[in-house]
Amino acid sequence: MTDYDAFPEQRQALIEQMLLDTGRVVGADAARKLGVSEHTIRRDLQELARKGLCKKVYGGAVSQFKQADNFEIRVLQNVQEKTDVARRCAQLIRPDSCIFIDSGSTYLAMVEFIPADLELTIVTNCPQIAAALCRRTNGELILLGGKMNVHTGSVLGSEPLNQIRDMLFDQTFIGVCGLDPQAGLSAVYYEDACFKKEVLKQSNEVIAAVIADKMPQVARYKVASCEEIDIVVVSRDTHTDAFAHTSLQIEVAE
Template identity: 50%
Template sequence: MLDYATFPQQRQSLIRQKLREEGRVVCADLSAQLQVSEHTIRRDLQELAREGICKRVYGGAVSMVDEADSFINRARDGSPEKNALGVGCAALIKSSGCIFIDSGSTNLAIARHLPDHLPLTLVTNSPQIAVELMNYPLCEVILLGGRVQKLTGGSLGVTPQEQMEKIWFDQCFLDGCAMDPETGLTVFDYEDAGFKRALVQRSNEIIVALTADKMPGVARYAVASCEDISTLVAVKALAEEKVGVFAEKKIRIELV
């Protein structure tokens, strides 16, 4: 068996691998597995954090997810996972509600799978999502205006935030770049994070649908704690093990 105390590069390589595969690591578990002190593991995690591989959290570290591609490129993806999330989230929508659908490629899939028979008021800051919502004859569609950011595909800035802050939402389908039990939902864009935090304050129910590669993980800017989120939706075949880390949080988990 390799003496990991003697070979720090191999030790850190194994930690990198576990972060890629599992999204987070625990100091005590790594200490026992590698037969080194927790102090040594903490030094390793500090070094990996300096490289941007992970973020230190209490008792361990969580993986830093890769920054997202532009919305247009992600919208072309059309992956089966996002399609399944769209179907699962659409089934959670309540009749006659005022619903906010946040910008994002996964939320675009939600807009393509809404039930035809429900009367709804649908609000979004995404022009492409608004076009999809126009297909539903019983739905009123409100598009928040302003500068459209290419990364998120949604309007951001003072204008859409002021418009949003005059509306109360029954449900909000919130997009995110990463989610972890300790850090909650996070994104890469500062302005987008502020807009989403304001949405959380205006919504009775927050629903987040995430692909498996975003859990557990962390991006740069905080949006909402796990306690702020009502429901986490994930694809069972891809994310069943990953959502287990959220079991102790007061969050409903829907596997679709």
């Protein structure tokens, strides 16, 4: 039997494999599995984080966040998974409500599944989503104005923030860069994180569409804890065991 306490390189290679397999390592679990102390695992995670192979979080680490492509490229990626998740999200929309749809390639796909006869007020900060919705004749469509961010595909800055503060949403479909049971929902860009936080303050129900490669993941800026999100919609191939102890309601798209 290998004495992993005496072979740090082998131990760290195994920890790295755990990160690749599940996206997350819990320090106490790894210590038991490898027969070493939690202090040793913390040192290993520190070394792996220094090499850019993971990001330390409370109690362990998650795999290093993968920088997303810009909006136009993301639209062409994971198309079937996004379509399945988008369809389930659309089924959660309540009639005669005011909803906010955040920028995101999954939410752009969701537009095609919103029933044409559903009476809705739809607010978005994504020009592409607004363009896809402009054929609707029932209800209202509001596109927030401001400076365009080509990476997020959304309008951000002080102008949309001020507009949002005068609105109240029955449901919000919030964009997700990363979702982790401890770190919660996070975003890559500071302006985007600030905007999302303001939207959540104005929302009665928060729904997050999350494809498999975004959970568990931690981006740079925290947006909300898991307790602040009501429903997470995932594909059937997404591993959600790490979120079992949270208050999240997880809907699996079929």
